[in-house]
Amino acid sequence: MKFLEKTLSGSHKRWDIIQNRTVNQTIKEKQSRSDDVYHYLKKRILFKEIAPGSQLVENNIGQELDVSRTPIRNAIKKLETEGLVKVYSNRGAFVVQPTIEEIQQAFDMRRHLEKMTLWRVYNQMTEQDLAQLEEWLEREKRSYAKKDILEYLDVNKSFHMTLALKTDNPFLIDFTERILNQMNVYLMLYDVFLDENLDEDKRIKEHELIINALRKKDINQLLSLMNQHMEGSLESLCLNESDRKTKHIPIKKSL
DSSP states (O other): OHHHHHHHHHHHHHHHHHHHHHHHHHHHHHHHHHHHHHHHHHHHHHTTSSOTTOEEOHHHHHHHHTOOHHHHHHHHHHHHHTTSEEEETTTEEEEOOOOHHHHHHHHHHHHHHHHHHHHHHTTTOOHHHHHHHHHHHHHHHHHHHTTOHHHHHHHHHHHHHHHHHHTTOHHHHHHHHHHHHHHHHHHHHHBOGGGSOGGGOHHHHHHHHHHHHHHHTOHHHHHHHHHHHHHHHHHHBOOSHHHHHHTTOOOSOOO
């Protein structure tokens, strides 16, 4: 009897292991499908194959990728948290399409935050801090040369967050990170740097000039450079329909 109890107990344990393994595999497979859909949609959005304002139709995506609605909805939810997609009740999911006024307001807010940061850190930067900025700059150049927009934006954010973190002001750090995340959405949707040569990118050159001005502790030059940096970044965006046509960026459509 004891032998039978041990045997049954062992069988139950093995069955539990098999069940857990099966459940874990199923979860991983579902997560993998969601990730595949997410990366597929994000890549198409970033490379302008799906234009701002376009609707993401679940049935169309499901037929194209041969997946169920669950991974599609998970992918769309993740894109929504990143600010690339907006979901409306009873309407569906759409690639965000901010107005020109909204983008200009965001750039204006960022300009003020960046200037506040420079006022607080321009005379506190150490050689170690400057070396970190130079490392970000080199990585920025490499990502630009590879035309890797995601890495480029991530490194660009790190460059500016290095300055914000130096302030030790939690509010300024938080607001700066929020506005940079929003800026990245605009740059992903409307920036045309993939059509430019590395030598033509003014933003990278401006980062070099900002580092040099920080080394000299020249606040007036820094403020001037930041104005120039924000204006150049805003000008780089392809905001009107004629510009999008010139740069071969598709006009609104659904998927």
